[in-house]
Amino acid sequence: MIEIRIAKSLGFCFGVKRAIGIAQEHKGSVTIGPLIHNNAEIRRLKADYDVDVTDEIEEIAGGQDAVIRTHGIEKDNKIYLQNKGVNLIDATCPFVTKPQNIVEQMSTEGYDVVIFGDSKHPEIKGVLSYGNERTFVVNGVEELQKLQLNQKVAIVSQTTRKPDDFSKLVDYLIRNYKEVRVFNTICNATFENQDAARDLAKEADIMIVIGGKHSSNTKQLLSICLQECEDSYLVENENDLEDAWFKGKQICGISAGASTPDWIIEKNVKKIQLIKT
């Protein structure tokens, strides 16, 4: 039988696992936006826990249980729902609550606040909503250079940004402003999955990466694995596995994208254990 090795870090991050746990504890609740970009998991939550999804906060009735997903929501929307009497259950990732709190505090203390991130991303819309008219979202150094800031500047980052890119913004700020308060709010989860996949691909003679075929983080994992192990394959579920891949292989490594639940990973592992090599 082939030896299966699971990457030291794979699949859901801490914040997503926590949010799903919270949703399961609130049967019949509705989540504000999909909890995760994985339809199989959304269907499971509906089937087993009667957890629904809505994209329109206007549709949520007073008294209803509504789960705020890991990205958080905008402050105004939170207040609107609270005033409406919705029973809000906050599953905002603690790594996202932190920049929200920092932006609020720094704005109150009179700092100009820079948020490094994508202004269209729900996480960043939420974080920005805790600032004031002197809070700015930038996507890189060029956008930062256009801002006329006061001499006291604070900066936070979208949780999924690369430390190298964040560092470039900080470097620009410290050369141009007297005081810069840097809050490194980058979460390592994405990089941990990537590092673990790379390490494992070096040992394995076949790598299976489980995740959505259109998920950008899953495709990135596949690309990293292919650099170290030419027999690396992306599967959405166990039905995609082909026996021929495993002929003559000794060690199969397993990684999974950030939107892949453990139960899908387990189904793949069980199927691979049965394949004749």
Added chain:
Amino acid sequence: MIEIRIAKSLGFCFGVKRAIGIAQEHKGSVTIGPLIHNNAEIRRLKADYDVDVTDEIEEIAGGQDAVIRTHGIEKDNKIYLQNKGVNLIDATCPFVTKPQNIVEQMSTEGYDVVIFGDSKHPEIKGVLSYGNERTFVVNGVEELQKLQLNQKVAIVSQTTRKPDDFSKLVDYLIRNYKEVRVFNTICNATFENQDAARDLAKEADIMIVIGGKHSSNTKQLLSICLQECEDSYLVENENDLEDAWFKGKQICGISAGASTPDWIIEKNVKKIQLIKT
């Protein structure tokens, strides 16, 4: 007659000019350490204003006027002199007072404080004395890596450090600690003299750099000028000027080290104006 062009920035910085003005306003005072590394200037202050120099604070009597030079002094020494009844006149450069105040405030607020600088330099000894047992002096990234800091860190720099080197320390900190408060306390004076000398050397066909032959910043100016103008010369005073250098030259550029007073620069300019080209 040769055309003389003076570098846009040369000689004394703002802080040194200010300190000499303060000393001159206090005839008969004593400075704590030499105000400046230029013996001719020290002799002039003694001859014209009866300003003496001492290196031993124990020798300063109660009631005496004592001038704190641009580097500042250690907090304990200041308190010692105040208790002794010495009339302290503070000529600490405002660009040095600033990191002193920052280190004191950040230490009080519970931050671990990193000072980028040379622990043996009087400026840094002074700045360090405003911290507590969680204040550390480092000379580079290697020393910084050895420290076990709390997650809240503040950093200041010796005024004469290079921004690129400061940036490396900040980069290390933001990748390893949650909150980093960066205070850019670097003073541009040194770089302004260097940039102005470089610009001028490009236009000149002879460059005269006035300063001590053993002064490191003067030698650096000469080296920069030589890159742009091969007829660049270092002189300590007007007696070092040689007529032969100026034969056939049209434009003479003038720069001066950070310890060169204006009156020495002027003596050189007058002498050069009389040289036949």
